[in-house]
Amino acid sequence: MNKHILVTEDDKNVADGLREILESDGYTVSCADCASAAMQTMRDGGADLVILDVRLGQDDGYELCRRIREFSNVPILFLTACSSEIELVRGFRAGGDDYVAKPFRMHELLVRIEALLRRTSKKSSGVLRTGELSYDSASCRIRRKGNVLELTATETKLAAALITHSKQTVSREELLYLVWDKDSAFVDANTLSVNISRLRDKLGKVNGKPYIETVRGIGYRWTLPVTEQ
Incomplete structure (x- = not known):
């Protein structure tokens, strides 16, 4: 190719x-x-x-x-x-x-x-692996067991932000900036919550555990270890 x-x-x-x-x-x-x-x-x-x-x-x-x-x-x-x-x-x-x-x-x-x-x-392929998922930072695609997930651009960017900050809790404010950038001032917390909920459903679970955890009063955290291929 x-x-x-x-x-x-x-x-x-x-x-x-x-x-x-x-x-x-x-x-x-x-x-x-x-x-x-x-x-x-x-x-x-x-x-x-x-x-x-x-x-x-x-x-x-x-x-x-x-x-x-x-x-x-x-x-x-x-x-x-x-x-x-x-x-x-x-x-x-x-x-x-x-x-x-x-x-x-x-x-x-x-x-x-x-x-x-x-x-x-x-260098390394730029592919991050976590649970049953892989995130290719070059193509901005997320796969489950090799199959590309049908995510919206917003959902992909949300997942990327959480995966690349996997060792920390990402605040709602930071996620709004990372995903919506200059338009973040016009995006409310409910829009973020809805997108996170849809993303959770599409990512699925590993051993009954969701990939994204809500940290009350702060934001969200990626729950599984992330390794670079």
């Missing part, structure tokens, strides 16, 4: 050029021109690698990187017009893996993409 690359770039000419070159090199390409579109792609199916412009109109590429890192270990390559040390440090601290300065040479970009994908394949 071809590797899937998400190009997050608000300049249509640059995005179209990248798509053409990457597709001719055998990659499957999706494009997003803003942070919300990029997040939707990552929630819906994810990508094997993200190319991320630091400047996305009114959006901040570094902040988008941090948001992706909340639930995915996908390699992120920054495109930046400024290669100062301060900017590079900001990118790496936000969770970026590499950068290419504009104007860039396509051959260099392709080589860096190949290196990132090769490096990632040599």
Whole structure:
């Protein structure tokens, strides 16, 4: 299967050029021109690698990187017009893996993409196992005994937030931010409770024990151990 690359770039000419070159090199390409579109792609199916412009109109590429890192270990390559040390440090601290300065040479970009994908394949798979479930942070999919669960994007993100914070109780406020981000102020506790209830039903139980436990007055906790494959 071809590797899937998400190009997050608000300049249509640059995005179209990248798509053409990457597709001719055998990659499957999706494009997003803003942070919300990029997040939707990552929630819906994810990508094997993200190319991320630091400047996305009114959006901040570094902040988008941090948001992706909340639930995915996908390699992120920054495109930046400024290669100062301060900017590079900001990118790496936000969770970026590499950068290419504009104007860039396509051959260099392709080589860096190949290196990132090769490096990632040599690491752990990014798959977390817990009970009868597995969570693939790259594709944002949850499976039970190998079969993909039919979860909504919200349910998947809720599960990911709890799985990746499995050693702690996650407060309702933190879950609202992790899942709904800037819209969290408009989401009430009842909406969260309903989504948690539906998620519990879809995940099922292990030895009669649910995966998600309610911690009264605080929030929720993932009940089973989580290991990285």
